[in-house]
Amino acid sequence: MSEPPIALDELDTKGTRRRLDDGIAAALSSTRLVEVHPDGHGWWHLLPTGKVGAVRIGDLDVQVRPKTGITRLLFLLGYALDPGFRPEDVTATAEPDLWPALAESLIRQAERALAPGVLQGYVSVDEALPLVRGRIRFADQFTRRPGVLLPIEVRYDEYATDIAENQILRTALRRMATVPRLPAGARARITHLDGRLDGVHILPTGTPLPSWRPSRLNERYNAALRLAQITLRYQSAEPGPGDLTIAAFVVNMARVFEDFVTTALRDALAPYPGHTAAQYQDHLDIDRSIPIRPDVVHVVNRRPVAVFDAKYKLEGPSSRYPNADAYQMLAYCTALDLPTGWLIYAQGTAPSRRRIRHTGIDIVHHPLDLTAIPHQILTDLDNLARDAVLAQHRAITLR
Numbered sequence: 073m074s075e076p077p078i079a080l081d082e083l084d085t086k087g088t089r090r091r092l093d094d095g096i097a098a099a100l101s102s103t104r105l106v107e108v109h110p111d112g113h114g115w116w117h118l119l120p121t122g123k124v125g126a127v128r129i130g131d132l133d134v135q136v137r138p139k140t141g142i143t144r145l146l147f148l149l150g151y152a153l154d155p156g157f158r159p160e161d162v163t164a165t166a167e168p169d170l171w172p173a174l175a176e177s178l179i180r181q182a183e184r185a186l187a188p189g190v191l192q193g194y195v196s197v198d199e200a201l202p203l204v205r206g207r208i209r210f211a212d213q214f215t216r217r218p219g220v221l222l223p224i225e226v227r228y229d230e231y232a233t234d235i236a237e238n239q240i241l242r243t244a245l246r247r248m249a250t251v252p253r254l255p256a257g258a259r260a261r262i263t264h265l266d267g268r269l270d271g272v273h274i275l276p277t278g279t280p281l282p283s284w285r286p287s288r289l290n291e292r293y294n295a296a297l298r299l300a301q302i303t304l305r306y307q308s309a310e311p312g313p314g315d316l317t318i319a320a321f322v323v324n325m326a327r328v329f330e331d332f333v334t335t336a337l338r339d340a341l342a343p344y345p346g347h348t349a350a351q352y353q354d355h356l357d358i359d360r361s362i363p364i365r366p367d368v369v370h371v372v373n374r375r376p377v378a379v380f381d382a383k384y385k386l387e388g389p390s391s392r393y394p395n396a397d398a399y400q401m402l403a404y405c406t407a408l409d410l411p412t413g414w415l416i417y418a419q420g421t422a423p424s425r426r427r428i429r430h431t432g433i434d435i436v437h438h439p440l441d442l443t444a445i446p447h448q449i450l451t452d453l454d455n456l457a458r459d460a461v462l463a464q465h466r467a468i469t470l471r
Contacts, residue, residue, distance in 0.1 A: 077133040077169075080106070080120050082325065084136075087119035095313030096129055103127045103320045105136055125322040126170045128252040129312050135169060138325065140442040142173045147446050149302050149323065152331035155339045170321060171251045172258065178248055178303060179261050181296035182241060186268055191293055193235040198227050234272050236282035237293050242269040244300030250309045251319050275304075329384040329418050330367055333440070336450060337368050337380060340457035346372030352379075356407045366404045370460070376408040378460040384418045398426065398435050405433045412463045414456065418442055 078090060089111055092100070097116050101108040105127050109117045124138040124145065138145045185191075198209065200223040212225040248254075249262045275281065281304060286294050312318040338348040352369035354376075356362040368380040381404070383397055401413035412434045419439040426435050438456055440449065 077135060078118065079135045079137060080118070081137055082120060082122075082124050082139045084120050087117055089115050089117055092116045092132070093313075096132055096316075099129050099312045099316075099318055100127060100132065100134065103318065103322055105320070105322045106134060122326060123322050123324050125306070125320065127322070128319040130316040133252060137170075138323075142170050144442060144446070145170075145323065145328075146174065146177060146299075146302065148328050148332045148442070149306070150298050151446075152328055152335050153301055153305070154298050155335050169253060171253050172255065174299075174303065174307075174321070175248050175251065175254050175258050175262070178244060178296070178299045179258060179265070181299055182245060182265050183261070185241070185293045185296040186265065188292065190233045190268060191235065191237055191290060192231055192233050193237075193289070194229045195232050195234055196227055197230050198225070200225055232271075233269070236284040237290050237297060238269055238272040239275055240281055240284070240297055240300050240304070241293070242266060242272045243275040244303040245269075246274055247303055247307055247309065250317075251307070251321075277308075325418075326384040329442075330382045333380070333382040333416055333453070334368050336453045337457060340450075340454045341370050341378075341461070344370070344457070344461050346370055346377065352376070354407055356403055364404055364407055366408075369408070376410060377464040378412075378414070379404050379408055379410055380414045380416055380456075380460070382416045401435050402428055402431075402433060405435070406431075410464075412436060412460070414438055414460060416440055416456070 078088060080088065087106075091114050092108075093114075097108050097110075100106065100118075104121060105123055105125055107119045107121050109119070111117045118134065120136045124136045126133070126135045128134075140148070198212075199205075202223050204224055205226050206229065207227050209225040209227055216225065217223075245262050245266050249259065249266070254262075281301065284290065284297065290297075306323055307321045308318070310318045310320075334350045338350070341348045348368060348370050350368060352366050352371075354364050356364050366379045367382050369376045370378040379401075381397070381401060397415050401415055405411070405413040411432050414436050415438065417437060417439045419441070423436060423438045426437070427433070428435065440452060442449065444452075
């Protein structure tokens with residue numbers, strides 16, 4: 073009989089104790105979902121590391137649940153990957169666990185994508201044939217069959233289902249079929265979808281995903297492909313101790329928050345003049361020996377006009393923002409010659425503005441409420457982008 077799942081909250085500071093074999097403990101530690109500390113006599117203390125997700129090793133099932141909720145997590149992941157991702161791309165069904173929630177979302181979107189039929193497109197095929205079809209690959213012909221006329225090495229285009237979109241989708245469905253705690257009905261639906269994609273190549277683990285571009289022809293696939301890319305990017309299945317397999321979906325929330333804010337701000341600032349740079353590289357000192365790299369900088373005519381830095385610190389309403397963040401933003405504003413810097417936090421309290429003594433610099437703490445509905449989160453960042461642009465116009469006017 074399997075052990076009950078270990079469920080921890082993202083902000084849990086106490087953790088839990090569980091008796092584990094040394095090999096299982098080492099395998100769990102390797103996923104970096106939780107810290108695993110020996111507690112004597114086969115007992116181990118498990119503590120969240122700042123990541124969220126789920127890990128299954130044999131009968132051991134460990135979950136670290138995001139404070140934002142699973143549906144919101146999937147939205148943040150999807151939007152950071154592609155600003156075309158929308159809340160409706162994630163299932164509206166309230167799932168308490170990550171595996172079933174992700175599986176249900178992927179299955180539903182795959183069913184919608186394939187309902188009118190499997191998408192087809194032109195693919196290049198290299199083959200040796202007894203006749204000429206398409207173009208002769210002379211280099212391969214001379215290398216492989218010097219002096220031999222037949223068969224002929226050719227390359228031709230074929231209208232088929234083995235295209236990038238179907239490869240990504242089928243590979244994600246196959247990966248999803250390996251995860252634990254899926255209802256029997258979900259597994260049956262995955263098997264049915266996989267059968268519909270028969271003949272489509274499965275992408276080997278670890279290989280880069282083939283490129284695809286949204287278009288009128290593949291529009292019905294877009295939502296499914298975005299979820300498939302999330303699955304393939306964050307989910308893994310690797311050999312564990314003995315005959316066990318490690319199934320893991322582990323997400324670094326600080327990185328996801330930074331990626332989400334960067335993507336959303338770039339989208340929000342797009343209507344304004346200039347361009348938005350992520351991980352903007354500059355230096356603090358004249359000798360250019362002290363590098364700085366703000367998360368987001370908006371540039372107009374090669375001059376920075378707004379600077380933002382994302383900080384994933386989920387704290388209580390009474391918590392104070394770390395002073396080090398203000399020092400860092402002060403350095404950014406000084407080096408970039410900007411009157412205002414924006415620190416964006418993952419928290420839902422009221423924003424604040426601090427004027428730095430003996431300077432004309434304001435540092436704005438802007439908490440972003442990730443528990444709000446996605447449309448409200450994006451609207452909040454749209455308003456922030458507008459405020460930053462207006463602040464720069466005011467500063468120019470006053471100079």
